[in-house]
Amino acid sequence: MSAKIRTYRPGEEQVLYDICLLTGDSGADATALYEDPRLLGEVYVGPYLRFPAALALVGDESGVAGYVLGVPDTLAFEQWCDREWWPDLRDRYPLGTFPDGSPDDRIVRLIHKPPTASLDVVERYPAHLHIDLLPRLQGQGDGRRLLTALLDGLDAPGVHLGVGLANQRAIGFYRRMGFTEVHAYTHSLIMARRL
Template identity: 55%
Template sequence: MNPLPLRPARVDDPAEVDRLYDICLRTGASGNDASDLYADPRLLGEVYLGAYLALEPRLAFVLDDGGDAVGYVVGARDTVAFDAACERDWWPPLRERYPLGSFPDGSPDEALVQQIHTPHRPEPGVVDEFPAHLHVDLLPAAQGGGNGRRLLGTLFDALRADGVPGVHLGVAHANVGAVGFYRHLGFTELSGDDGGMTLGLRL
């Protein structure tokens, strides 16, 4: 397929934000559609996407297919500072909207609610050398043709322009295709457990 155009995300356009939340959900099961897994269709995006659009809008880029986003990358240049901003500005209203126990114990939704109340924190040894992090999601129709590589390259150029020395991301072991893709780009494993691994790339 031909490469799709890239552009900055329209973070002030509610329709585009809704579209990106939908992409997040439709790729939220190790790259597969997670729509049937969650009772609340916006919850996954609230945890893994919304804060980046609100707090790091300059690092949000999309693949455009006829005016509609079909993939995106978002990032934070300084993970520690980003986490502090989330704690101050992003998580408090979500904690009010989603108190613990909002969904049945053991459900995917409740696992996300627990993350809202107790967010994952990066390992100090990782953020010292790889302070930035990212999330990238492409709908199946946008995969291939170098679209993912170009999308990440756009983010990497923006991070380099800000003097960021390295970037990291998390990926599930089950997402075999993504693991291979990142390794091909030069990412190396920094840490891991039974569920997944943290990969890093020096910029």
């Protein structure tokens, strides 16, 4: 049975945070890797649920089992996060909160020094997105439907995303969805497509 694709509803934040953690190890469950189970969601889900121009869609199949989050203007989103999202998290998660080099520590460092999109990427592909699906939605076309719905709703000439090189299944999915590699790093790729 296909999941119903619909807009995120207030009150579903924790479910999306849980999905983020359950897929946070290159698509696999990252629960055992993190001391703080909310930390990944605070970075990769929370701001998208609050940024005024964001689009948040969920796949609901006997409960929410996947999501896609996107913003049409990455630079505006980064500026908003600097003003509205990161300051409170920096207070809650000071540097040194977790053991140096631990997975939690690496995420806290991102909170204190968030990466910014390359200008050459956002010039052509100003929107960006994140998508995560629990196994029960994978391989049935629900990811394609979720991503297509988001791409149809983004008012931008192009979109980009980051993906870990270890997540070969996701890379294949993005390629099938028309994304191509625009930057390669040691452990990740930036992929993009025109809209």
